[in-house]
Amino acid sequence: MAQFPQYSDRPRILVVGGGYVGLYVAHKLQKKVKAHGGIVTLVDPLPYMTYQPFLPEVAGGNIEARHAVVSHRMHLTETELITGKVTAIDHQRRAATVEPADGGEPFELTYRDVVVAAGAITRTFPIEGLRDEGIGLKTIEEAVALRNQLLERIETGSLMAPGPERDRALTFVVVGGGFAGIEAIAEIEDLARAAVKKNDRLERSDIRFVLIEAMGRIMPEVTESQAEWVVEHLRARGVQVKLNTSLSRAVDGRLELINMADKSPSDEFETDTLIWTAGVQANPMVRGSDFPIDDRGRVRANAELRITGDDGPLEGAWTAGDVSAVPDLSGGGVGGFCVPNAQHAVRQAKRLAKNIYAERYGVGHVKQYKHKNLGAVAGFGQYKGVANIMGFGMKGFPAWLAHRGYHGMAMPMFERKFRVVINWILSFLFRRDTTHLMDLQTPRRQFREAATPPPKKQKAPVSDSSASGSGNRDAYSEPKQPEGSSAKA
Ligand SMILES: Cc1cc2nc3c(=O)[nH]c(=O)nc-3n(C[C@H](O)[C@H](O)[C@H](O)COP(=O)(O)OP(=O)(O)OC[C@H]3O[C@@H](n4cnc5c(N)ncnc54)[C@H](O)[C@@H]3O)c2cc1C
Known part of the structure; x- marks a missing residue:
């Protein structure tokens, strides 16, 4: 070694x-x-x-x-x-x-x-297809990829004719009703709402959000009545909350759900976006x-x-x-x-x-x-949240403020706190930024295209006289290969 x-x-x-x-x-x-x-x-x-x-x-x-x-x-x-x-x-x-x-x-x-x-x-479970179709929310790279995936799918879906393919592109699923899952679905629903406002080809109702939770309630860190309020809040925002439900199969993006009580099939649909936040x-x-x-x-x-x-x-x-x-x-x-x-x-x-x-x-x-x-605070997108601080419960705007205040303070290192708070102020002034970056997986695509010589033009049949002269060869086409040599691929 x-x-x-x-x-x-x-x-x-x-x-x-x-x-x-x-x-x-x-x-x-x-x-x-x-x-x-x-x-x-x-x-x-x-x-x-x-x-x-x-x-x-x-x-x-x-x-x-x-x-x-x-x-x-x-x-x-x-x-x-x-x-x-x-x-x-x-x-x-x-x-x-x-x-x-x-x-x-x-x-x-x-x-x-x-x-x-x-x-x-x-933490995952042996669910067929999950490894290939799912994405977690534990790293910064996953969070960036999710934002881009959501915005890209919305843009692409907006160009599709209504039908199963568009429904699949515009369906976003989160598995796990803990803090991370609830915050994730609420934040991306808020982002989708902002993206749709800027896209004439779509309505918010064209986009489907589904939350799947195996237990009978979400967010064990808050009180039962707060958790019920969160479920109502999400449903009012058009999120389908499926409690006592589990994912049993996810092959090729086709999700099969079962009822936890008797393990009977409960629903089946397709998605391009399966977010897994069911624990660590x-x-x-x-x-x-x-x-x-x-x-x-x-x-x-x-x-x-x-x-x-x-x-x-x-x-x-x-x-x-x-x-x-x-x-x-x-x-x-x-x-x-x-x-x-x-x-x-x-x-x-x-x-x-x-x-x-x-x-x-x-x-x-x-x-x-x-x-x-000390309790817990959670943000659900702009101006919405829930908090339970030393037994004192809050909902809506005060909870969202508590969430921002707590995490603004808790972020380590002064320069990082400062950057985050400035970013929040900018988002407040200019609204949520819905730009999605292209080609993150293929950053050399444009360069390669630019550096690839255009395909040789098919020569039209010509008279003997033009074939012998310089003719009208495209200035950017590859020079003629000598007889017997092979062109590079
Ligand atoms: C989406 C999400 C939201 C959350 N929200 C909250 C919240 O609101 N409030 C709250 O209190 N908690 C929250 N948590 C939980 C909290 O982030 C964790 O409890 C906390 O990060 C634990 O700190 P840690 O140092 O133990 O582990 P981590 O912060 O995860 O650090 C572990 C480090 O070990 C490194 N590592 C891994 N393997 C190796 C190896 N083999 N060799 C060397 N290094 C390695 C990793 O790269 C990482 O940097 C949240 C977690 C998630 C995922």
Whole structure:
């Protein structure tokens, strides 16, 4: 196995994953650790942290994609950054295997302390066709692709004659009625409404939005009456909300739905856009480590955020965020553990940074993590939302304001907050931007077309006299090939 060519030989704190937890831990520790002669190293396949609560707004075109991510290079200036994936951790040897993002030779990094912060991945089920037809909403690239797909399908659909092909193009489906799914369908419905206003060939009623949820209610984070209000609100906006319903097949874009009560078929229709937001699971990368894992695939931790086995905490091993099972000392959570959300991830990261520093350098004290969930806020497009803050419920415009206020504040780093807020003001002044970018998958198409010589003109039968002279050959056509040579394809 190769050795990383220029890695620091200082005592290392290795941070695996640069999302909420990784970004905050590295940011809090980088200078302090360097001052003590150590180094913080962050490994992530992405060069940025994604502010995931903004993904629905990126898909809806209310936030510029680059503003919803925080560049590691810009903000972790005292951290050793490696763009790659950690594929294995051998804590016995204090060594991690890193696979560079550019596909280069894997190499080994040794460390003194490790922070496992690789988050979660989209959780799917073995549904035939889902892998080929579905798209998640966990990355900035997915959010950008969704926005473009929606606007492209609306534009293309507007040129089609009414019929099954147009219905398929103009049907948008979200599976999963949690926060992410509800925010996603509400934001893209708002975007579709704005796009249709500018397109004389379509009415809003030509576009179909379907939300599929397997349980009898949506959004477990808000009260039952708020959840019912959200369903009514979405239905009033023309979204078909199908509760107690599950997707059973999705081959070639033909969706088959079943009723959860008796598993009987409930509906069948076609779509080009199937968005999957039915939950997350701890990143399976931890299975390539010698750390203790619980039955849900999470790294086992104690309240001090130390990785903990049956014989107690492991020296020099820490974890937090969606990848970990951290006890919820406030008495909340699910099964006694903190739920996977940003509220916990950020606060755990700050506590974890203090705990490592106290343990390694003797400054401060190692303390247990304890945080009572403050509630939840959700935005449903311009001026609409729902919130439950410390048991106080809000709906509509006040909830939308609370949502914007909270996330405007919670976005890490001042310059990012500023960009997002300026963008919101611009959207308010000039309305939602419904431009869709073309050729994102094929950016060289136009250049290749320009660089391709035009096809040779078919020569018309000519008289002997013109064939012998220079004639009227097109100035841009390829020169004649000598007899016997073959033209390049
Ligand atoms: C659409 C959506 C909306 C959300 N809205 C809210 C909300 O409104 N409120 C809220 O509290 N929470 C919300 N969440 C949840 C919240 O975003 C997560 O709980 C939070 O991001 C968890 O932080 P984390 O650091 O554990 O993981 P992440 O932020 O996911 O970071 C994990 C990092 O690890 C990296 N990584 C992955 N594999 C490897 C590897 N093998 N090696 C190295 N690095 C790796 C990833 O690239 C990533 O950068 C939302 C999530 C989604 C998807």
